[in-house]
Amino acid sequence: MKFALVVASGVHQGKVINVPGPQLVVGRDEGCHLRPASPAISKKHCAVFMRAGKVFVRDLGSTNGTFLNDEQVVGDREVMDGDRLRAGPLDFTVQVTGKSDSTPLPDSLKSVPASRGAAPKTAEEDADAAAAMLLGMGDEDPPGSEPKVPEGSTVMEMPAVDSTGKPVEQKKKTVTPAESSAAANEILRKYMRRPR
Numbered sequence: 001m002k003f004a005l006v007v008a009s010g011v012h013q014g015k016v017i018n019v020p021g022p023q024l025v026v027g028r029d030e031g032c033h034l035r036p037a038s039p040a041i042s043k044k045h046c047a048v049f050m051r052a053g054k055v056f057v058r059d060l061g062s063t064n065g066t067f068l069n070d071e072q073v074v075g076d077r078e079v080m081d082g083d084r085l086r087a088g089p090l091d092f093t094v095q096v097t098g099k100s101d102s103t104p105l106p107d108s109l110k111s112v113p114a115s116r117g118a119a120p121k122t123a124e125e126d127a128d129a130a131a132a133m134l135l136g137m138g139d140e141d142p143p144g145s146e147p148k149v150p151e152g153s154t155v156m157e158m159p160a161v162d163s164t165g166k167p168v169e170q171k172k173k174t175v176t177p178a179e180s181s182a183a184a185n186e187i188l189r190k191y192m193r194r195p196r
Contacts, residue, residue: 003048
């Protein structure tokens with residue numbers, strides 16, 4: 001069984017994000033598989049994963065929530081082929097292909113709380129959970145061996161979008177050294193003129 005996310009709206013509409021492994025973690029943190037450049041996405045926003053031949057989504061305590069078919073995700077929610085998944089400004093249609101197998105829950109997700117209402121953890125348990133999530137890809141490597149590097153990549157920089165899903169234009173202005181120097185001199189003059 002495999003699953004993929006198809007971008008449902010915005011600049012990248014129709015782009016397929018194939019997931020080569022049993023899980024995909026979405027967030028701005030460097031340990032996440034899909035890292036959108038949007039402040040509306042939490043560092044660890046949500047995870048989509050396979051377990052017991054089914055696909056599930058779990059919100060990882062995100063600020064703006066994760067929604068499956070416009071219902072907020074609490075705990076693990078089963079995802080079906082064609083379901084709509086929304087995380088912050090990101091909007092996907094989930095594609096589930098292949099026949100079911102009995103893929104166990106990835107170890108890196110076993111230690112992640114299922115919802116915001118989960119029992120509070122100690123700082124040590126929280127650090128252990130974060131370390132397990134970040135290091136979870138190499139759980140199957142024997143001790144003392146080099147970790148296997150996963151094939152392929154689902155890391156994708158996505159532009160910021162507004163609440164309607166339209167891209168926010170980010171203008172880049174080229175500044176010449178002369179302009180930079182003039183701006184620095186102006187700041188220095190203002191600083192020197194301020195009352196002491």
